[in-house]
Amino acid sequence: MQRYFAKQKIKDQFILNEEDIYHIKTVMRMNQHDRIQVVYDAKVYLCCLENVNADIQIQIEKELEVKENKTPKITLLIPLLKEQKMDLILQKATELGVNRIIPIETERSIIKRKEEKEDKKIERWRRICKEASEQSYRIDIPEILPIQNPKNMKPLEGLSLICSTTETQKNIRFILNSNTTCDRINVAIGPEGGFSESEEQMWNQLGFISVSLGNRIMRVETVPIYILSVLNFYYME
Numbered sequence: 592m593q594r595y596f597a598k599q600k601i602k603d604q605f606i607l608n609e610e611d612i613y614h615i616k617t618v619m620r621m622n623q624h625d626r627i628q629v630v631y632d633a634k635v636y637l638c639c640l641e642n643v644n645a646d647i648q649i650q651i652e653k654e655l656e657v658k659e660n661k662t663p664k665i666t667l668l669i670p671l672l673k674e675q676k677m678d679l680i681l682q683k684a685t686e687l688g689v690n691r692i693i694p695i696e697t698e699r700s701i702i703k704r705k706e707e708k709e710d711k712k713i714e715r716w717r718r719i720c721k722e723a724s725e726q727s728y729r730i731d732i733p734e735i736l737p738i739q740n741p742k743n744m745k746p747l748e749g750l751s752l753i754c755s756t757t758e759t760q761k762n763i764r765f766i767l768n769s770n771t772t773c774d775r776i777n778v779a780i781g782p783e784g785g786f787s788e789s790e791e792q793m794w795n796q797l798g799f800i801s802v803s804l805g806n807r808i809m810r811v812e813t814v815p816i817y818i819l820s821v822l823n824f825y826y827m828e
Contacts, residue, residue, distance in 0.1 A: 593619060594628040594635075594725045596732065597649070605629045605638060605649040610718075612647055615640070628655070633730050657730055662826040664775045666691040666747065667815055670782035671702040671738065676812045681716055685723035685733050687819035692720070694738045698790055700782040704738055713737065741779075741790070746798040749775025753794045754814055755801035756785040762803045763818065767825050776822065780814050 593615070597605035607615075607629075615621050625640045627649070635655040641648040667689045669680055684692065694716075696704055716735050724732045750773040752766060779786075779794055786794065791801060809817060 592626060592628055593621075594630060594728055596721060596725065597629050597631040600631050603651045605631060605636070605651065607649060615647065616643065626652070628728075630725075630730050633657075635730055660688075662688065662823075663749070663773055664690045665819070665822060666693060666749075666775070666777040667819075668693045668695050668777065668779040669815065670695055670697040670700045670780065670811070671704060672700070672782065672811065673702060677716070678719055679812050680815050681719045682723045683816050684819060685720045685729070686727040687816065687823060688729075689733050689815075689819060690731075691734045691736065692716075693736045695779070696738065696740045697782045698787045699784045709738055741793060741797070744797060747775075747777045749773055749777055751777040751779070751797070751799040752802050753779040753786065753791060753799040754781060754804055754818065755791060756781075756808065757788075757791070758801040758803045760803070761801065762805065763821055764825075766800060766802050767822075778815075778818055780811065780818075783811050 595607055595611045595615075598608050599606035615627070621627075621640055621643060623640065623643050625643075627638050627640065629636045629638045629649060629651075635657055637652045637655055639650045639652055641650050665688065667684055669677075669692065671677075671694055672680070681692065694713075713735055717732070720733045720735060750766075750770045752763070777799070779799055781790075795801060804814065804817060
């Protein structure tokens with residue numbers, strides 16, 4: 592069953608955005624009285640489609656039960672990357688439960704920040720996360736913050752980790768076993784070639800702990816999938 596995020600609720604009806612209406616009518620070719628799930632204010636509703644061929648109406652039938660998520664809130668800090676790699680990370684990170692994404696400037700990133708195009712980029716990234724949230728049956732959409740320069744950042748609340756290519760002693764399992772009660776986890780991932788030595792030191796000064804992900808050197812788009820999978824497994828109920 593298709594799931595959509597509503598932009599507005601009026602009495603017992605939901606208002607979807609134009610892209611979702613187009614998806615229902617043209618892509619899915621839904622019919623009168625077909626049912627969909629709609630998420631609004633972190634609640635899920637079973638809804639019935641009315642007047643599909645004209646001014647479509649999304650009629651609420653009942654609220655559905657949602658299982659409480661007790662895993663830590665995860666923030667992913669990722670470098671600016673080429674469009675295909677960035678899209679993959681946004682999609683898979685959303686499917687794997689990330690709560691917040693902070694794009695960051697890094698020394699070795701091939702893609703450089705262009706402020707005049709930033710708003711359009713972020714709008715596109717948010718759309719990718721919305722669609723991935725619907726596909727993976729989430730009740731929320733990851734927040735995407737504006738692009739940030741780590742030099743101007745302040746320490747983040749919670750357990751903060753930086754994926755290091757030079758750290759050999761502290762692996763992620765050791766760090767998680769030493770911090771079993773954290774309710775927020777922040778993970779910074781470097782670009783192709785990793786963070787420079789001075790960047791890693793800067794992250795350490797912000798309270799980020801350098802961790803090893805093992806002996807293999809992974810592609811930058813693989814690292815978020817790997818580490819979020821580890822976190823999902825570790826905190827699985």
